[in-house]
Amino acid sequence: MNKILHKIYLFLILLFLYAPIATLVVLSFNASKTRAKWGGFTFKWYQALFQNEVILEAFYTTLLIALLSALFATIIGTIAAIAMNGMKKGSKAAFMAVTNIPMLNAEIVTGISLMLLFISFGMRFGFSTVLFAHITFNIPYVILSVLPRLKQMNPSTFEAALDLGASPVYAFFKVILPDIFPGIISGFLMAFTMSLDDFIITHFTKGPGLDTLSTKIYTELKKGIKPEMYSLSTLIFITVLILLLLVNKTPKDKKNKKGSLQEEIIL
Amino acid sequence: MNKKWLSFPYLLWAIGFIIIPLCMVFYYGFTDRDGVMTFENVVAIFSPEHRKALFLALLLSLISTILCIILAYPLSLILAKMGNGKNSFLVIIFILPMWMNFLLRTLAWQTLLEKNGVINSILTYLHLPSLTIINTPAAIILGMVYNFLPFMVLPIYNSLSKIDPNVMNAARDLGANGFQAFLKITLPLSMPGVISGITMVFVPALTTFVISTLLGGSKILLIGNVIEQEFTQASNWHLGSGLSVVLMIFIVISIVVSSLSDKDGEGAGF
Numbered sequence: 001m002n003k004i005l006h007k008i009y010l011f012l013i014l015l016f017l018y019a020p021i022a023t024l025v026v027l028s029f030n031a032s033k034t035r036a037k038w039g040g041f042t043f044k045w046y047q048a049l050f051q052n053e054v055i056l057e058a059f060y061t062t063l064l065i066a067l068l069s070a071l072f073a074t075i076i077g078t079i080a081a082i083a084m085n086g087m088k089k090g091s092k093a094a095f096m097a098v099t100n101i102p103m104l105n106a107e108i109v110t111g112i113s114l115m116l117l118f119i120s121f122g123m124r125f126g127f128s129t130v131l132f133a134h135i136t137f138n139i140p141y142v143i144l145s146v147l148p149r150l151k152q153m154n155p156s157t158f159e160a161a162l163d164l165g166a167s168p169v170y171a172f173f174k175v176i177l178p179d180i181f182p183g184i185i186s187g188f189l190m191a192f193t194m195s196l197d198d199f200i201i202t203h204f205t206k207g208p209g210l211d212t213l214s215t216k217i218y219t220e221l222k223k224g225i226k227p228e229m230y231s232l233s234t235l236i237f238i239t240v241l242i243l244l245l246l247v248n249k250t251p252k253d254k255k256n257k258k259g260s261l262q263e264e265i266i267l
Numbered sequence: 268m269n270k271k272w273l274s275f276p277y278l279l280w281a282i283g284f285i286i287i288p289l290c291m292v293f294y295y296g297f298t299d300r301d302g303v304m305t306f307e308n309v310v311a312i313f314s315p316e317h318r319k320a321l322f323l324a325l326l327l328s329l330i331s332t333i334l335c336i337i338l339a340y341p342l343s344l345i346l347a348k349m350g351n352g353k354n355s356f357l358v359i360i361f362i363l364p365m366w367m368n369f370l371l372r373t374l375a376w377q378t379l380l381e382k383n384g385v386i387n388s389i390l391t392y393l394h395l396p397s398l399t400i401i402n403t404p405a406a407i408i409l410g411m412v413y414n415f416l417p418f419m420v421l422p423i424y425n426s427l428s429k430i431d432p433n434v435m436n437a438a439r440d441l442g443a444n445g446f447q448a449f450l451k452i453t454l455p456l457s458m459p460g461v462i463s464g465i466t467m468v469f470v471p472a473l474t475t476f477v478i479s480t481l482l483g484g485s486k487i488l489l490i491g492n493v494i495e496q497e498f499t500q501a502s503n504w505h506l507g508s509g510l511s512v513v514l515m516i517f518i519v520i521s522i523v524v525s526s527l528s529d530k531d532g533e534g535a536g537f
Contacts, residue, residue, distance in 0.1 A: 006345045013342055016413065017364045020375030023385065024367065027378070035378045080277030087274070095274070098281045104466070104522055109511050112498055113288035116295055116508070132292070136284040138279065162520055165330035199370055199477065204498065217370045227375065233371050242364040
C-alpha cells in the first residue's frame with residue numbers, strides 16, 4: 001500500500017517536471033507555427049533548423065563559449081584546488097569564502113557587477129566579455145569537484161615519488177593527476193553545462209551583435225519563438241541526456257560515493 | 268612543499284572578476300551620476316513602486332520556498348528509501364530537466380496554462396472548472412517551484428541518505444514507533460539539508476526577473492524586474508546598483524542564517 005503511494009507520488013512529481021519538456025518536444029513536431037494550435041505532425045522544423053543560420057550561429061556561439069569557458073575554468077580551478085588543498089586552515093577558509101560568492105550570490109547581481117566592471121574598464125562588449133563572465137562563474141564548480149578528490153588522496157604517494165627521484169612536475173602527472181582526474185572531468189562537464197544553460201549573466205555581459213541560444217530566445221519572446229528553436233532544444237536535450245549518462249559512467253569507487261553525490265548536488 | 272604560488276592565477280582572477288566587480292556595485296550604488304556620494308539609490312527602495320516590487324518578490328519567493336519544502340521532503344524520503352543502485356538513476360531523472368533551456372521550459376508552462384491551453388482542454392474534457400492562473404502571481408509561484416524544486420530535493424536527499432540506518436534501528440529497538448523515530452531522528456538529522464535547500468531556492472526565487480516576465484505577463488513587477496529594467500532600458504546604473512545592494516542584504520541574511528544553523532557544513536551543496 002505504502003509502496004503504491006510512493007510510486008504515485010513519484011509519478012506526479014515526474015509529470016510536473018517533464019510536462020513542459022514533453023510540450024516542447026511535441027511542439028517541435030507541430031506543423032502549425034503558433035504554440036497555441038496543433039496543426040498536424042511534421043519534420044519540417046528539423047529541416048528548417050539546418051537552414052536557419054541565425055539560430056545555428058547562436059548555437060555555435062553557445063557551444064564555443066561553453067567549451068572555452070569550461071576549459072579555462074578547469075585549468076584555473078584545478079590549479080587553485082591543488083593550491084588550496086595545501087593551505088593552512090585560515091587562508092583556505094578565505095579562498096573558500098571567495099569561491100562561494102558566485103555560487104551563493106544572485107545571478108542578476110553577478111551579471112550587473114561584471115557589466116559594471118567591463119564598462120569601467122572600457123572593454124568592448126562581445127564574445128570576450130561573455131567568455132570572462134562564464135569562466136568566472138564556472139571556476140567554483142571545478143574547484144568544488146576537484147577538492148574532495150584531493151582530500152582523499154594519500155599525500156605520502158607524492159612524497160614517495162619525489163623520494164624515488166621524480167621531479168615535482170613528473171610526479172604530479174604520474175601520481176596526483178590520475179587520482180584526481182575523475183574530479184577534473186566531472187568539474188569540466190559541470191562547468192560546460194552550466195555555461196550552456198546560462199541566461200542571466202550572459203544577458204548582462206553580451207554586446208548587441210552577439211547572441212547565445214538563451215539570449216536569442218529572450219529577444220524572440222515578443223515576436224514569437226521560431227519553431228526551429230523547439231527542434232534544436234529537443235536535439236540538445238537528447239545530447240545532454242547522453243552527456244549526463246557519461247558523467248555518471250565516470251569510474252567511481254565505493255569510498256567516493258559521498259563525494260560524487262556532493263558533486264551532483266552542485267549540479 | 269611550497270605550493271603557494273599555485274594559488275596566484277586564481278587569486279588574481281577572483282580579485283579581478285569577483286571582488287572588484289562587487290565593489291563596483293557598491294560604488295555605483297552609493298554615488299550619483301556626478302560621482303558624488305549619496306544614499307538616494309539605496310533609500311529609493313522605500314518609494315511606493317520599489318517597495319511594492321520588493322514586498323511581492325519576498326512574498327512569492329517565501330511561498331515558493333515553503334511549497335518546495337512540502338513537495339521535496341516526502342520526495343527525498345522516498346528516494347532515500349529506494350535501493351542504492353537506483354539512486355543515481357533517480358537523481359539524474361530529477362536533475363535532467365534542468366538542462367533543457369530554462370527559458371523554453373518556463374515558456375512551455377504558458378502553453379500548458381493558457382486559457383485554451385493543454386491543462387484547460389483536459390479539464391474541460393473532464394467537465395471540471397477551468398484554471399485561469401496565467402499572468403497572475405500564482406503562475407509565477409508555479410514557475411519558481413518548477414525551476415527551483417531540484418535545488419531543494421538534492422540537499423535534503425543528500426542529508427537523508429547520510430543518516431546511518433543503525434541510528435534508526437536503535438531508536439526502534441528502544442521502543443520508538445515509526446513516527447516518533449522520524450520526529451526524533453530523521454527530521455533533526457536532515458535539517459542541514461533543508462536549510463541549505465532554503466538558501467538555494469530562496470535566493471534565486473527572490474531575485475528572478477525571467478520567470479515573472481514569462482509567466483506573470485508584463486504587469487507584475489518583481490524587484491528583479493525593476494533592477495533589470497534600470498540596467499537595460501532606463502540605463503540608470505546607479506539606481507539599479509543601489510537596489511542590488513538592498514537585494515544583497517537579503518541574500519547575506521539568508522546565507523548567515525543558514526550557516527549559523529549549519530555549523531559543520533553538513534548540509535550538502537557547497
